[in-house]
Amino acid sequence: MLDVLIRNGTVIDGTGARPLRADVAVADGKVVAVRPEIETRAARTIDATGLTVTPGFIDPHSHSDWSILGNRDAQSTIRQGVTTEVVGNCGVTYAPLTDGNAREAGAALAAFGYEGEVDWRSFGELLQRVHGGGTAQNLAWFVGHTALRDAAGIHGDRVTDDEATRVDRLLDEALDAGAIGLSTGLEYGSGRDATTAELTRTAARVARHGGLYASHIRNRDAHLGAAVDEFFDVARRTGLRAQLSHLNVRYDTGAAPDAWARAVERLDAEREAGLDVLADITPYPDGIGLAIGLLPAWLVADGPVRAAQRLADPEVRQQLRGDCDRYWRFLHRGQWDRVTLAVSPATPELEGLGFPEIAERLGRDPWDCLFDVLQAAGADMPAVQLMGRLFTPEHVADAVEHRLFCLGVDGFTSRTDGVLAARTRHPLFFTGHTHYLTHHVLQRGTLTLAEAVRKMTSMVADHFGLADRGRLVPGCHADVAVLDVAVLAEQDTSTYRQGTYAAGVPHVLVNGVQVVDRGVHLGARAGVHLRRSF
Structure with missing residues (x-):
């Protein structure tokens, strides 16, 4: 008897091959068959009619x-x-x-x-x-x-x-x-x-x-x-x-x-x-970045606590305005509108705000706002993150x-x-x-x-070197995603509506265990530590 049978889906097996209408059979954490009309009984059956079945x-x-x-x-x-x-x-x-x-x-x-x-x-x-x-x-x-x-x-x-x-x-x-x-x-x-x-x-x-x-x-x-x-x-x-x-x-x-x-x-x-x-x-x-990466080596050489102490010196800040031309160098072209403060343990009230808004709120220019955030972070300076365009x-x-x-x-x-x-x-x-x-x-x-x-x-x-992963073929570990392409096609994934998770992936299996069922997280923790195989 199978553990899971995914029936009537369109299978994209991960190899780049053309999609195939087939069932996917899972037993003992592995894919055991991928072919049309598998009739074997299963403890759990997922109806994938109109859906697309891929490797996780x-x-x-x-x-x-x-x-x-x-x-x-x-x-x-x-x-x-x-x-x-x-x-x-x-x-x-x-x-x-x-x-x-x-x-x-x-x-x-x-x-x-x-x-x-x-x-x-x-x-x-x-x-x-x-x-x-x-x-x-x-x-x-x-x-x-x-x-x-x-x-x-x-x-x-x-x-x-x-x-x-x-x-x-x-x-x-x-x-x-x-x-x-x-x-x-x-x-x-x-x-x-x-x-x-x-x-x-x-x-x-x-x-x-x-x-x-x-x-x-x-x-x-x-x-x-x-x-x-x-x-x-x-x-x-x-x-x-x-x-x-x-x-x-x-x-x-x-x-x-x-x-x-x-x-x-x-x-x-x-x-x-x-x-x-x-x-x-x-x-x-857009991408994330570590704010400490903007600082020159001479400031951070003795660690974040000492760097934060030195940021209290107006002369140090003035020198930094010229010496921070590294990492996200567009900031030296005045393009602060491209940056949001994402993680700031010492000033969480500013998280999620763009630097022009932070500057307006604090009544300071963006450079001083950045230095204020990093100075306040102290030993936690490496944890300060930015989101940039x-x-x-x-x-x-x-x-x-x-x-x-x-x-x-x-x-x-x-x-x-x-x-x-x-x-x-x-x-x-x-x-x-x-x-x-x-x-x-x-x-x-x-x-x-x-x-x-x-x-x-x-x-x-x-x-x-992740052996027997990334394919829906017999013998591979049963990491599986079931996609609703029609739902995916209608989504706007360029913006985030707070408090929501992605739609369009109704079922997910990890090592043959169903973790997501009809969009509901089942609480299963079926993941393992993977070692390389070569």
């Missing part, structure tokens, strides 16, 4: 490790059909930790709804904390390079032999505990101080474990070319399977008109030359369409109640995944539905 979506670039402890049911993402998320990206993970930075990690996680103690220190202990309590979705984890540096006590661009040895030990522990590889974030935090030589040395150790290397590269504006060169230099020297995170160019920031085209040509060439590399993209012209719609569509780009969201799972509800007022968190289908497939026609599904399922699973 896999987000190749998620930050749900920030919010999962406050949202184990993955409310906003599981309801979009997302059954697996690759987390630990951009160098930022909340392990490994030391006694010295555990309080800072706790404050950051509290901003994402976690109310417990931060009593873990190693990466393995963090995995035990997360997966010991269950999650609705599967998670595959990178360990963050910035976290490794911080835990090893590295400051600036010089690394002593003892510090390098500590990084090696912490990295080995994380990889042995089940991290799939190393992620870097080279635009903010201590990661931006790392030299190419340091990155290469650390990546080489990952290669010896057979892991992956994912990088938020050093620049995505005027110096994109050099940043891409550095990425490929590290990947080539170490022979790593590599992921170029959210390869895009922020508009009106000094980038050459053909900067992105040349970067993509390099991606193509390296792939053709044998390097196992892909990139990913986000669904909207970063890219042109045409640029996003070009990347979505490109054959070497997986489709990710670069957000985190949220919910419509509690702390997370107040800090996620953008559709990125609630309809980012379905936006690929509604906007880029059904409305704009950038991709066919079958190709979009492939880029959100098997393409990701194969590259990240």
